[in-house]
Amino acid sequence: MPEDKPPTPAPPLVRPRPDDGQGAVVVERQTSKTEPPRMYQVVLLNDDYTPMEFVVMVLQEYFNRDLESATQIMLKIHHEGRGVCGVYSKDVAATKVELVLAAARRGGHPLQCIMEAA
Known part of the structure; x- marks a missing residue:
């Protein structure tokens, strides 16, 4: 037969003291x-x-460049081997890189796009 244990007393109630107006915050x-x-x-x-x-x-579609600035960036890429398309926060830059790479694959082009800390 289980042993009956005496009930555990409840913890005493702690009531906040009324503010006497002397407290400081x-x-x-x-x-x-x-x-x-x-x-x-x-x-x-x-x-x-x-x-x-x-x-x-x-450059026009994914970086909102007009024809003149897109052409200038393209020529820089052609002559110098690389060109900055824009500067963005990390998430936006990563998304743009993926969009460009996907478009290049769809078009059958080996175009490479990377992101670097500015």
Whole structure:
């Protein structure tokens, strides 16, 4: 037969003391500065096979460049081997890289696009 244990007494009730008006409130002000997000540049790399027109189209479609600035960036890529398309937060830059690479694959082009810390 189970052994009967005496009931455990309930803990005593603790009631807050009424404020006598003499209490003081200390407020500590903490200043925390949020750092701006780290920025990344999206870079297109030159190759010998991707048509210049395709590069211009990518710059217009995915980086909102007008024809003149897209052509200037394309020529920089062609002559210097690389060109910065834009500077973005990490997530936006990564998304743009993936979109460009997918468009290049769909078009059958070996165009390479990378992101680097700005």
